Amino acid sequence: MEKKRATEENESGFAPPSRSVDKFGFIKQDNWGNSAEGLTRSRSTNDREREERRIKKWRKMIGVGGSDWKQYVRRKPHVVKRRIRKGIPDCLRGLVWQLISGSRDLLLLNPGVYERLVIYETSPSELDIIRDISRTFPSHVFFQQRHGPGQRSLYNVLKAYSVYDRDVGYVQGMGFLAGLLLLYMSEEDAFWLVVALLKGAVHAPMEGLYLGMKVVFQVGLALLRFCHDDLVSFLLFLIAMI
Known part of the structure; x- marks a missing residue:
C-alpha cells in the first residue's frame, strides 16, 4: 500500500516532502555537501544586509509600482546601467524586467487581449505545447505537479503567444523563457514580457532567433x-x- 501511494505521488508531480529546495524553488541535489551548507550559513548575515541595502536603493529608484522609473532613467541613466550590471534584487526582478522591456506599457495599452487569446482563440500548436510542458523546469516545485497551477499557467502563456504571433507560433524552448518569467510575475504580465522580448517593445526583437x-x-x-x-x-x- 505504501509503495502504491509513493508511486501515485511521483506521478502527480509532487516532490517527496523530505527533499529540500533552494531559495529559487528548485529541488536540491542529494549530493550537496555539509561544508557548502555551513559556508552558506556563515555568509548569510552579510549577504542579507548587503541585499537589504540594494533593495532600498532600487525601491527609491523605481518608486511605488515603477512610478518613478522613467524619470530616473532620463536623469541618471549611468546609475541605472551600473545597478543593473551589479544585479537586480530578486524580489524586484519581476517589476524591473517589465519596466526595462516596456511590457508594462504593452499590458496597459491592450486590456483584455490576453484573456481573449487564452479563452476564445485556438492554436495549431496546442498539442506540441502540452507535450513539452512536463519537460520545462521539471525539478522546480511550481512546475512539478501534472496539470497543476504552474503547468496550466505555462500552457496559457505559450498558447496565447502562439496565437498572438502566428509567424513565429510556438517553438520548443520557449517554455523555459516563459517559465522563468512566471516565477516572478502573473500570467498576463509574463505574456506581455514575452511579447516585448520577441517583438521588441523597447529593444531590438528576439523573434529572429526563433x-x-x-x-x-x-x-x-x-x-x-x-x-x-x-x-x-x-x-x-x-x-x-x-
Missing part, C-alpha cells in the same frame, strides 16, 4: 537529404515520434 532556428533546421535537412536521404527519413520519423 525564426532563424526554423530556417537552420530546414537548411540542415535539405543538406542531409542531398547527401543521405535515408538518414533524413529516419530523423523525420524520430521527430514525429517525440
Whole structure:
C-alpha cells in the first residue's frame, strides 16, 4: 500500500516532502555537501544586509509600482546601467524586467487581449505545447505537479503567444523563457514580457532567433537529404515520434 501511494505521488508531480529546495524553488541535489551548507550559513548575515541595502536603493529608484522609473532613467541613466550590471534584487526582478522591456506599457495599452487569446482563440500548436510542458523546469516545485497551477499557467502563456504571433507560433524552448518569467510575475504580465522580448517593445526583437532556428533546421535537412536521404527519413520519423 505504501509503495502504491509513493508511486501515485511521483506521478502527480509532487516532490517527496523530505527533499529540500533552494531559495529559487528548485529541488536540491542529494549530493550537496555539509561544508557548502555551513559556508552558506556563515555568509548569510552579510549577504542579507548587503541585499537589504540594494533593495532600498532600487525601491527609491523605481518608486511605488515603477512610478518613478522613467524619470530616473532620463536623469541618471549611468546609475541605472551600473545597478543593473551589479544585479537586480530578486524580489524586484519581476517589476524591473517589465519596466526595462516596456511590457508594462504593452499590458496597459491592450486590456483584455490576453484573456481573449487564452479563452476564445485556438492554436495549431496546442498539442506540441502540452507535450513539452512536463519537460520545462521539471525539478522546480511550481512546475512539478501534472496539470497543476504552474503547468496550466505555462500552457496559457505559450498558447496565447502562439496565437498572438502566428509567424513565429510556438517553438520548443520557449517554455523555459516563459517559465522563468512566471516565477516572478502573473500570467498576463509574463505574456506581455514575452511579447516585448520577441517583438521588441523597447529593444531590438528576439523573434529572429526563433525564426532563424526554423530556417537552420530546414537548411540542415535539405543538406542531409542531398547527401543521405535515408538518414533524413529516419530523423523525420524520430521527430514525429517525440
